[in-house]
Amino acid sequence: MKRARVAYAGAIHHAVEFNGRLKLNDGRMVSENEVVWLPPIEPRTVFALGLNYADHANELAFKAPTEPVVFLKGPNTFVGHNAQTRRPSDVAYMHYECELAVVIGKKARNVKREEAYNYVEGYTVANDYALRDYLENYYRPNLRVKNRDTCTPIGPWLVDAEDVPDPMNLTLRTYVNGKITQEGTTSDMIFSIPDLIEYLSGFMTLDKGDVILTGTPKGSIDTAVGDEVVTEIEGIGRLVNTIVSDEAFSIAGSET
Incomplete structure:
Protein backbone atom coordinates (compact mmCIF):
# COMPACT_ATOMS: atom_id res chain seq x y z
CA MET A 1 0.00 0.00 0.00
CA PRO A 39 6.28 14.41 4.42
CA PRO A 40 4.59 10.98 4.52
CA ILE A 41 5.78 10.51 8.09
CA GLU A 42 6.70 12.81 10.95
CA PRO A 43 10.35 11.82 11.38
CA ARG A 44 11.82 11.14 14.79
CA THR A 45 15.56 10.50 14.83
CA VAL A 46 16.92 10.67 11.28
CA PHE A 47 20.20 9.00 10.37
CA ALA A 48 21.95 10.03 7.16
CA LEU A 49 24.70 8.02 5.49
CA GLY A 50 27.73 9.54 3.86
CA LEU A 51 29.71 7.77 1.13
CA ASN A 52 27.54 4.65 1.17
CA TYR A 53 27.98 4.07 -2.57
CA ALA A 54 31.48 3.25 -3.80
CA ASP A 55 30.99 5.10 -7.10
CA HIS A 56 29.98 8.27 -5.22
CA ALA A 57 33.02 7.98 -2.94
CA ASN A 58 35.21 7.66 -6.04
CA GLU A 59 33.45 10.63 -7.58
CA LEU A 60 34.56 12.68 -4.59
CA ALA A 61 38.07 11.17 -4.64
CA PHE A 62 37.60 9.33 -1.32
CA LYS A 63 38.19 5.73 -0.43
CA ALA A 64 35.11 3.71 0.44
CA PRO A 65 34.57 3.69 4.23
CA THR A 66 35.10 0.54 6.27
CA GLU A 67 32.46 1.58 8.82
CA PRO A 68 29.20 3.48 8.21
CA VAL A 69 29.64 7.26 8.11
CA VAL A 70 26.52 8.46 9.95
CA PHE A 71 25.25 11.88 10.99
CA LEU A 72 21.90 13.18 12.27
CA LYS A 73 19.35 15.52 10.74
CA GLY A 74 16.87 17.88 12.38
CA PRO A 75 13.11 17.81 11.65
CA ASN A 76 12.93 21.28 10.07
CA THR A 77 14.98 20.12 7.09
CA PHE A 78 12.05 18.08 5.76
CA VAL A 79 9.47 19.24 3.22
CA GLY A 80 7.02 17.30 1.06
CA HIS A 81 6.44 16.50 -2.60
CA ASN A 82 6.11 19.55 -4.90
CA ALA A 83 7.68 21.78 -2.23
CA GLN A 84 10.30 24.48 -2.64
CA THR A 85 13.85 24.24 -1.35
CA ARG A 86 15.76 27.39 -0.54
CA ARG A 87 19.22 27.94 -2.00
CA PRO A 88 21.16 30.39 0.22
CA SER A 89 22.58 33.35 -1.72
CA ASP A 90 26.10 32.75 -0.40
CA VAL A 91 26.33 29.17 -1.69
CA ALA A 92 28.31 28.36 -4.85
CA TYR A 93 27.57 24.62 -5.04
CA MET A 94 24.40 22.91 -3.87
CA HIS A 95 23.69 19.42 -5.17
CA TYR A 96 20.85 16.93 -4.82
CA GLU A 97 21.19 13.40 -3.45
CA CYS A 98 18.56 10.83 -4.42
CA GLU A 99 18.27 8.39 -1.49
CA LEU A 100 16.17 5.44 -0.42
CA ALA A 101 14.72 6.28 3.00
CA VAL A 102 14.04 3.37 5.37
CA VAL A 103 11.34 3.93 7.99
CA ILE A 104 11.59 1.91 11.20
CA GLY A 105 8.31 0.34 12.31
CA LYS A 106 8.97 -0.76 15.90
CA LYS A 107 11.49 -0.54 18.72
CA ALA A 108 14.79 -2.16 17.74
CA ARG A 109 17.78 -2.93 19.92
CA ASN A 110 20.68 -5.30 19.18
CA VAL A 111 19.01 -6.53 16.00
CA LYS A 112 20.87 -9.11 13.93
CA ARG A 113 21.05 -8.41 10.22
CA GLU A 114 19.16 -11.62 9.45
CA GLU A 115 16.14 -10.22 11.31
CA ALA A 116 16.52 -6.58 10.32
CA TYR A 117 13.71 -6.39 7.76
CA ASN A 118 11.23 -7.38 10.48
CA TYR A 119 11.76 -3.90 11.93
CA VAL A 120 11.11 -1.94 8.72
CA GLU A 121 7.70 -0.31 8.27
CA GLY A 122 8.28 0.93 4.76
CA TYR A 123 10.26 3.02 2.30
CA THR A 124 10.08 6.46 0.74
CA VAL A 125 12.18 8.73 -1.48
CA ALA A 126 14.40 11.47 -0.07
CA ASN A 127 16.38 14.20 -1.81
CA ASP A 128 19.02 15.20 0.72
CA TYR A 129 20.55 18.38 -0.69
CA ALA A 130 24.14 19.15 0.31
CA LEU A 131 25.54 22.67 0.54
CA ARG A 132 29.06 21.75 -0.40
CA ASP A 133 30.52 25.18 0.38
CA TYR A 134 30.12 24.42 4.08
CA LEU A 135 31.83 21.05 3.94
CA GLU A 136 34.83 20.76 6.25
CA ASN A 137 35.44 17.03 5.98
CA TYR A 138 33.51 14.47 3.94
CA TYR A 139 33.75 12.03 6.82
CA ARG A 140 32.43 14.54 9.36
CA PRO A 141 30.12 16.99 7.56
CA ASN A 142 29.15 19.92 9.74
CA LEU A 143 25.58 20.91 10.54
CA ARG A 144 25.27 23.59 7.86
CA VAL A 145 25.89 21.10 5.04
CA LYS A 146 22.89 18.89 5.74
CA ASN A 147 20.60 20.65 8.21
CA ARG A 148 19.33 23.73 6.45
CA ASP A 149 15.56 24.30 6.59
CA THR A 150 13.68 22.93 3.53
CA CYS A 151 16.74 21.10 2.18
CA THR A 152 15.40 17.54 2.42
CA PRO A 153 12.27 16.86 0.39
CA ILE A 154 10.78 13.47 1.22
CA GLY A 155 7.86 11.49 -0.19
CA PRO A 156 5.41 11.46 -1.80
CA TRP A 157 4.54 7.98 -0.54
CA LEU A 158 5.40 5.67 2.31
CA VAL A 159 5.34 2.27 0.61
CA ASP A 160 4.71 -0.67 2.94
CA ALA A 161 7.72 -2.96 3.36
CA GLU A 162 5.70 -5.98 2.27
CA ASP A 163 5.19 -4.32 -1.12
CA VAL A 164 8.94 -3.95 -1.74
CA PRO A 165 10.24 -7.51 -2.08
CA ASP A 166 13.87 -6.55 -2.77
CA PRO A 167 14.82 -3.07 -1.53
CA MET A 168 18.47 -3.84 -2.29
CA ASN A 169 17.78 -4.03 -6.03
CA LEU A 170 16.02 -0.78 -6.94
CA THR A 171 16.97 1.76 -9.60
CA LEU A 172 17.47 5.38 -8.51
CA ARG A 173 17.31 8.30 -10.96
CA THR A 174 17.46 12.08 -10.78
CA TYR A 175 16.27 14.51 -13.44
CA VAL A 176 17.07 18.22 -13.52
CA ASN A 177 14.66 20.17 -15.72
CA GLY A 178 13.66 16.94 -17.43
CA LYS A 179 17.21 15.75 -18.18
CA ILE A 180 18.50 12.63 -16.45
CA THR A 181 21.63 13.45 -14.45
CA GLN A 182 21.97 10.57 -12.00
CA GLU A 183 21.29 6.85 -12.22
CA GLY A 184 22.28 4.02 -9.92
CA THR A 185 21.01 1.03 -8.02
CA THR A 186 20.61 0.22 -4.34
CA SER A 187 22.52 -3.01 -5.00
CA ASP A 188 25.68 -0.87 -5.03
CA MET A 189 25.35 0.24 -1.41
CA ILE A 190 28.48 -0.47 0.60
CA PHE A 191 26.45 -1.09 3.76
CA SER A 192 23.08 -2.72 3.09
CA ILE A 193 19.85 -1.96 4.90
CA PRO A 194 20.27 -4.99 7.23
CA ASP A 195 23.90 -3.94 7.87
CA LEU A 196 22.79 -0.44 8.87
CA ILE A 197 20.00 -1.60 11.17
CA GLU A 198 22.33 -4.05 12.89
CA TYR A 199 25.03 -1.38 13.23
CA LEU A 200 22.80 1.38 14.59
CA SER A 201 20.74 -0.82 16.91
CA GLY A 202 23.94 -2.28 18.30
CA PHE A 203 24.69 0.87 20.30
CA MET A 204 21.35 2.69 20.53
CA THR A 205 17.64 1.97 20.48
CA LEU A 206 15.76 2.62 17.26
CA ASP A 207 12.08 3.57 17.59
CA LYS A 208 9.03 3.59 15.35
CA GLY A 209 9.26 6.61 13.06
CA ASP A 210 13.04 6.75 12.97
CA VAL A 211 14.42 7.10 9.44
CA ILE A 212 17.64 5.94 7.78
CA LEU A 213 18.71 7.82 4.65
CA THR A 214 20.89 5.28 2.91
CA GLY A 215 23.14 7.46 0.74
CA THR A 216 23.34 8.36 -2.93
CA PRO A 217 25.14 7.02 -6.02
CA LYS A 218 27.40 9.10 -8.26
CA GLY A 219 26.02 11.81 -10.50
CA SER A 220 25.39 14.74 -8.15
CA ILE A 221 25.63 18.12 -9.91
CA ASP A 222 25.11 21.73 -8.91
CA THR A 223 21.56 23.08 -8.98
CA ALA A 224 20.37 26.63 -9.64
CA VAL A 225 17.44 28.78 -8.63
CA GLY A 226 14.47 27.83 -10.78
CA ASP A 227 15.56 24.23 -11.37
CA GLU A 228 12.99 21.46 -11.07
CA VAL A 229 14.64 18.41 -9.54
CA VAL A 230 12.91 15.04 -9.72
CA THR A 231 14.26 12.13 -7.69
CA GLU A 232 12.66 8.76 -8.28
CA ILE A 233 13.16 5.22 -7.04
CA GLU A 234 11.78 2.17 -8.77
CA GLY A 235 8.59 0.98 -7.08
CA ILE A 236 8.73 3.70 -4.41
CA GLY A 237 7.81 6.97 -6.06
CA ARG A 238 8.66 10.14 -7.92
CA LEU A 239 9.51 13.19 -5.77
CA VAL A 240 9.36 16.65 -7.34
CA ASN A 241 11.10 19.72 -5.91
CA THR A 242 11.90 23.26 -7.06
CA ILE A 243 14.90 25.40 -6.08
CA VAL A 244 14.09 28.97 -4.99
CA SER A 245 16.20 31.91 -3.88
CA ASP A 246 16.62 33.69 -0.57
CA GLU A 247 14.46 36.47 -1.99
CA ALA A 248 11.51 34.09 -2.12
CA PHE A 249 11.71 34.01 1.67
CA SER A 250 12.00 37.84 1.87
CA ILE A 251 15.30 37.59 3.74
CA ALA A 252 17.91 37.90 1.00
CA GLY A 253 21.41 37.02 2.07
CA SER A 254 20.38 35.77 5.49
CA GLU A 255 22.35 32.98 7.16
CA THR A 256 19.38 31.87 9.30
Missing part, protein backbone atom coordinates in the same frame (compact mmCIF):
# COMPACT_ATOMS: atom_id res chain seq x y z
CA LYS A 2 1.11 3.56 -0.73
CA ARG A 3 0.34 5.98 2.09
CA ALA A 4 0.68 9.74 2.32
CA ARG A 5 0.10 12.77 4.53
CA VAL A 6 -1.54 15.76 2.86
CA ALA A 7 -3.24 19.04 3.65
CA TYR A 8 -6.69 19.52 2.14
CA ALA A 9 -9.54 21.90 2.92
CA GLY A 10 -7.76 23.33 5.94
CA ALA A 11 -6.90 20.03 7.63
CA ILE A 12 -4.15 17.43 7.63
CA HIS A 13 -5.17 13.99 6.41
CA HIS A 14 -3.67 10.56 6.10
CA ALA A 15 -4.39 9.18 2.66
CA VAL A 16 -3.79 6.15 0.46
CA GLU A 17 -3.33 5.83 -3.28
CA PHE A 18 -6.50 4.56 -4.93
CA ASN A 19 -6.78 4.17 -8.72
CA GLY A 20 -4.51 7.15 -9.38
CA ARG A 21 -6.27 9.36 -6.84
CA LEU A 22 -6.03 9.94 -3.11
CA LYS A 23 -8.52 8.47 -0.66
CA LEU A 24 -8.49 10.56 2.50
CA ASN A 25 -8.95 9.01 5.91
CA ASP A 26 -12.45 10.52 6.08
CA GLY A 27 -13.42 8.71 2.87
CA ARG A 28 -13.29 11.62 0.43
CA MET A 29 -11.61 11.09 -2.93
CA VAL A 30 -9.40 13.88 -4.31
CA SER A 31 -6.91 14.23 -7.13
CA GLU A 32 -3.20 14.48 -6.42
CA ASN A 33 -3.02 18.10 -7.59
CA GLU A 34 -5.77 19.26 -5.21
CA VAL A 35 -3.67 18.73 -2.07
CA VAL A 36 -0.53 20.05 -0.43
CA TRP A 37 1.81 17.13 0.05
CA LEU A 38 3.46 16.77 3.45
Whole structure:
Protein backbone atom coordinates (compact mmCIF):
# COMPACT_ATOMS: atom_id res chain seq x y z
CA MET A 1 0.00 0.00 0.00
CA LYS A 2 1.11 3.56 -0.73
CA ARG A 3 0.34 5.98 2.09
CA ALA A 4 0.68 9.74 2.32
CA ARG A 5 0.10 12.77 4.53
CA VAL A 6 -1.54 15.76 2.86
CA ALA A 7 -3.24 19.04 3.65
CA TYR A 8 -6.69 19.52 2.14
CA ALA A 9 -9.54 21.90 2.92
CA GLY A 10 -7.76 23.33 5.94
CA ALA A 11 -6.90 20.03 7.63
CA ILE A 12 -4.15 17.43 7.63
CA HIS A 13 -5.17 13.99 6.41
CA HIS A 14 -3.67 10.56 6.10
CA ALA A 15 -4.39 9.18 2.66
CA VAL A 16 -3.79 6.15 0.46
CA GLU A 17 -3.33 5.83 -3.28
CA PHE A 18 -6.50 4.56 -4.93
CA ASN A 19 -6.78 4.17 -8.72
CA GLY A 20 -4.51 7.15 -9.38
CA ARG A 21 -6.27 9.36 -6.84
CA LEU A 22 -6.03 9.94 -3.11
CA LYS A 23 -8.52 8.47 -0.66
CA LEU A 24 -8.49 10.56 2.50
CA ASN A 25 -8.95 9.01 5.91
CA ASP A 26 -12.45 10.52 6.08
CA GLY A 27 -13.42 8.71 2.87
CA ARG A 28 -13.29 11.62 0.43
CA MET A 29 -11.61 11.09 -2.93
CA VAL A 30 -9.40 13.88 -4.31
CA SER A 31 -6.91 14.23 -7.13
CA GLU A 32 -3.20 14.48 -6.42
CA ASN A 33 -3.02 18.10 -7.59
CA GLU A 34 -5.77 19.26 -5.21
CA VAL A 35 -3.67 18.73 -2.07
CA VAL A 36 -0.53 20.05 -0.43
CA TRP A 37 1.81 17.13 0.05
CA LEU A 38 3.46 16.77 3.45
CA PRO A 39 6.28 14.41 4.42
CA PRO A 40 4.59 10.98 4.52
CA ILE A 41 5.78 10.51 8.09
CA GLU A 42 6.70 12.81 10.95
CA PRO A 43 10.35 11.82 11.38
CA ARG A 44 11.82 11.14 14.79
CA THR A 45 15.56 10.50 14.83
CA VAL A 46 16.92 10.67 11.28
CA PHE A 47 20.20 9.00 10.37
CA ALA A 48 21.95 10.03 7.16
CA LEU A 49 24.70 8.02 5.49
CA GLY A 50 27.73 9.54 3.86
CA LEU A 51 29.71 7.77 1.13
CA ASN A 52 27.54 4.65 1.17
CA TYR A 53 27.98 4.07 -2.57
CA ALA A 54 31.48 3.25 -3.80
CA ASP A 55 30.99 5.10 -7.10
CA HIS A 56 29.98 8.27 -5.22
CA ALA A 57 33.02 7.98 -2.94
CA ASN A 58 35.21 7.66 -6.04
CA GLU A 59 33.45 10.63 -7.58
CA LEU A 60 34.56 12.68 -4.59
CA ALA A 61 38.07 11.17 -4.64
CA PHE A 62 37.60 9.33 -1.32
CA LYS A 63 38.19 5.73 -0.43
CA ALA A 64 35.11 3.71 0.44
CA PRO A 65 34.57 3.69 4.23
CA THR A 66 35.10 0.54 6.27
CA GLU A 67 32.46 1.58 8.82
CA PRO A 68 29.20 3.48 8.21
CA VAL A 69 29.64 7.26 8.11
CA VAL A 70 26.52 8.46 9.95
CA PHE A 71 25.25 11.88 10.99
CA LEU A 72 21.90 13.18 12.27
CA LYS A 73 19.35 15.52 10.74
CA GLY A 74 16.87 17.88 12.38
CA PRO A 75 13.11 17.81 11.65
CA ASN A 76 12.93 21.28 10.07
CA THR A 77 14.98 20.12 7.09
CA PHE A 78 12.05 18.08 5.76
CA VAL A 79 9.47 19.24 3.22
CA GLY A 80 7.02 17.30 1.06
CA HIS A 81 6.44 16.50 -2.60
CA ASN A 82 6.11 19.55 -4.90
CA ALA A 83 7.68 21.78 -2.23
CA GLN A 84 10.30 24.48 -2.64
CA THR A 85 13.85 24.24 -1.35
CA ARG A 86 15.76 27.39 -0.54
CA ARG A 87 19.22 27.94 -2.00
CA PRO A 88 21.16 30.39 0.22
CA SER A 89 22.58 33.35 -1.72
CA ASP A 90 26.10 32.75 -0.40
CA VAL A 91 26.33 29.17 -1.69
CA ALA A 92 28.31 28.36 -4.85
CA TYR A 93 27.57 24.62 -5.04
CA MET A 94 24.40 22.91 -3.87
CA HIS A 95 23.69 19.42 -5.17
CA TYR A 96 20.85 16.93 -4.82
CA GLU A 97 21.19 13.40 -3.45
CA CYS A 98 18.56 10.83 -4.42
CA GLU A 99 18.27 8.39 -1.49
CA LEU A 100 16.17 5.44 -0.42
CA ALA A 101 14.72 6.28 3.00
CA VAL A 102 14.04 3.37 5.37
CA VAL A 103 11.34 3.93 7.99
CA ILE A 104 11.59 1.91 11.20
CA GLY A 105 8.31 0.34 12.31
CA LYS A 106 8.97 -0.76 15.90
CA LYS A 107 11.49 -0.54 18.72
CA ALA A 108 14.79 -2.16 17.74
CA ARG A 109 17.78 -2.93 19.92
CA ASN A 110 20.68 -5.30 19.18
CA VAL A 111 19.01 -6.53 16.00
CA LYS A 112 20.87 -9.11 13.93
CA ARG A 113 21.05 -8.41 10.22
CA GLU A 114 19.16 -11.62 9.45
CA GLU A 115 16.14 -10.22 11.31
CA ALA A 116 16.52 -6.58 10.32
CA TYR A 117 13.71 -6.39 7.76
CA ASN A 118 11.23 -7.38 10.48
CA TYR A 119 11.76 -3.90 11.93
CA VAL A 120 11.11 -1.94 8.72
CA GLU A 121 7.70 -0.31 8.27
CA GLY A 122 8.28 0.93 4.76
CA TYR A 123 10.26 3.02 2.30
CA THR A 124 10.08 6.46 0.74
CA VAL A 125 12.18 8.73 -1.48
CA ALA A 126 14.40 11.47 -0.07
CA ASN A 127 16.38 14.20 -1.81
CA ASP A 128 19.02 15.20 0.72
CA TYR A 129 20.55 18.38 -0.69
CA ALA A 130 24.14 19.15 0.31
CA LEU A 131 25.54 22.67 0.54
CA ARG A 132 29.06 21.75 -0.40
CA ASP A 133 30.52 25.18 0.38
CA TYR A 134 30.12 24.42 4.08
CA LEU A 135 31.83 21.05 3.94
CA GLU A 136 34.83 20.76 6.25
CA ASN A 137 35.44 17.03 5.98
CA TYR A 138 33.51 14.47 3.94
CA TYR A 139 33.75 12.03 6.82
CA ARG A 140 32.43 14.54 9.36
CA PRO A 141 30.12 16.99 7.56
CA ASN A 142 29.15 19.92 9.74
CA LEU A 143 25.58 20.91 10.54
CA ARG A 144 25.27 23.59 7.86
CA VAL A 145 25.89 21.10 5.04
CA LYS A 146 22.89 18.89 5.74
CA ASN A 147 20.60 20.65 8.21
CA ARG A 148 19.33 23.73 6.45
CA ASP A 149 15.56 24.30 6.59
CA THR A 150 13.68 22.93 3.53
CA CYS A 151 16.74 21.10 2.18
CA THR A 152 15.40 17.54 2.42
CA PRO A 153 12.27 16.86 0.39
CA ILE A 154 10.78 13.47 1.22
CA GLY A 155 7.86 11.49 -0.19
CA PRO A 156 5.41 11.46 -1.80
CA TRP A 157 4.54 7.98 -0.54
CA LEU A 158 5.40 5.67 2.31
CA VAL A 159 5.34 2.27 0.61
CA ASP A 160 4.71 -0.67 2.94
CA ALA A 161 7.72 -2.96 3.36
CA GLU A 162 5.70 -5.98 2.27
CA ASP A 163 5.19 -4.32 -1.12
CA VAL A 164 8.94 -3.95 -1.74
CA PRO A 165 10.24 -7.51 -2.08
CA ASP A 166 13.87 -6.55 -2.77
CA PRO A 167 14.82 -3.07 -1.53
CA MET A 168 18.47 -3.84 -2.29
CA ASN A 169 17.78 -4.03 -6.03
CA LEU A 170 16.02 -0.78 -6.94
CA THR A 171 16.97 1.76 -9.60
CA LEU A 172 17.47 5.38 -8.51
CA ARG A 173 17.31 8.30 -10.96
CA THR A 174 17.46 12.08 -10.78
CA TYR A 175 16.27 14.51 -13.44
CA VAL A 176 17.07 18.22 -13.52
CA ASN A 177 14.66 20.17 -15.72
CA GLY A 178 13.66 16.94 -17.43
CA LYS A 179 17.21 15.75 -18.18
CA ILE A 180 18.50 12.63 -16.45
CA THR A 181 21.63 13.45 -14.45
CA GLN A 182 21.97 10.57 -12.00
CA GLU A 183 21.29 6.85 -12.22
CA GLY A 184 22.28 4.02 -9.92
CA THR A 185 21.01 1.03 -8.02
CA THR A 186 20.61 0.22 -4.34
CA SER A 187 22.52 -3.01 -5.00
CA ASP A 188 25.68 -0.87 -5.03
CA MET A 189 25.35 0.24 -1.41
CA ILE A 190 28.48 -0.47 0.60
CA PHE A 191 26.45 -1.09 3.76
CA SER A 192 23.08 -2.72 3.09
CA ILE A 193 19.85 -1.96 4.90
CA PRO A 194 20.27 -4.99 7.23
CA ASP A 195 23.90 -3.94 7.87
CA LEU A 196 22.79 -0.44 8.87
CA ILE A 197 20.00 -1.60 11.17
CA GLU A 198 22.33 -4.05 12.89
CA TYR A 199 25.03 -1.38 13.23
CA LEU A 200 22.80 1.38 14.59
CA SER A 201 20.74 -0.82 16.91
CA GLY A 202 23.94 -2.28 18.30
CA PHE A 203 24.69 0.87 20.30
CA MET A 204 21.35 2.69 20.53
CA THR A 205 17.64 1.97 20.48
CA LEU A 206 15.76 2.62 17.26
CA ASP A 207 12.08 3.57 17.59
CA LYS A 208 9.03 3.59 15.35
CA GLY A 209 9.26 6.61 13.06
CA ASP A 210 13.04 6.75 12.97
CA VAL A 211 14.42 7.10 9.44
CA ILE A 212 17.64 5.94 7.78
CA LEU A 213 18.71 7.82 4.65
CA THR A 214 20.89 5.28 2.91
CA GLY A 215 23.14 7.46 0.74
CA THR A 216 23.34 8.36 -2.93
CA PRO A 217 25.14 7.02 -6.02
CA LYS A 218 27.40 9.10 -8.26
CA GLY A 219 26.02 11.81 -10.50
CA SER A 220 25.39 14.74 -8.15
CA ILE A 221 25.63 18.12 -9.91
CA ASP A 222 25.11 21.73 -8.91
CA THR A 223 21.56 23.08 -8.98
CA ALA A 224 20.37 26.63 -9.64
CA VAL A 225 17.44 28.78 -8.63
CA GLY A 226 14.47 27.83 -10.78
CA ASP A 227 15.56 24.23 -11.37
CA GLU A 228 12.99 21.46 -11.07
CA VAL A 229 14.64 18.41 -9.54
CA VAL A 230 12.91 15.04 -9.72
CA THR A 231 14.26 12.13 -7.69
CA GLU A 232 12.66 8.76 -8.28
CA ILE A 233 13.16 5.22 -7.04
CA GLU A 234 11.78 2.17 -8.77
CA GLY A 235 8.59 0.98 -7.08
CA ILE A 236 8.73 3.70 -4.41
CA GLY A 237 7.81 6.97 -6.06
CA ARG A 238 8.66 10.14 -7.92
CA LEU A 239 9.51 13.19 -5.77
CA VAL A 240 9.36 16.65 -7.34
CA ASN A 241 11.10 19.72 -5.91
CA THR A 242 11.90 23.26 -7.06
CA ILE A 243 14.90 25.40 -6.08
CA VAL A 244 14.09 28.97 -4.99
CA SER A 245 16.20 31.91 -3.88
CA ASP A 246 16.62 33.69 -0.57
CA GLU A 247 14.46 36.47 -1.99
CA ALA A 248 11.51 34.09 -2.12
CA PHE A 249 11.71 34.01 1.67
CA SER A 250 12.00 37.84 1.87
CA ILE A 251 15.30 37.59 3.74
CA ALA A 252 17.91 37.90 1.00
CA GLY A 253 21.41 37.02 2.07
CA SER A 254 20.38 35.77 5.49
CA GLU A 255 22.35 32.98 7.16
CA THR A 256 19.38 31.87 9.30
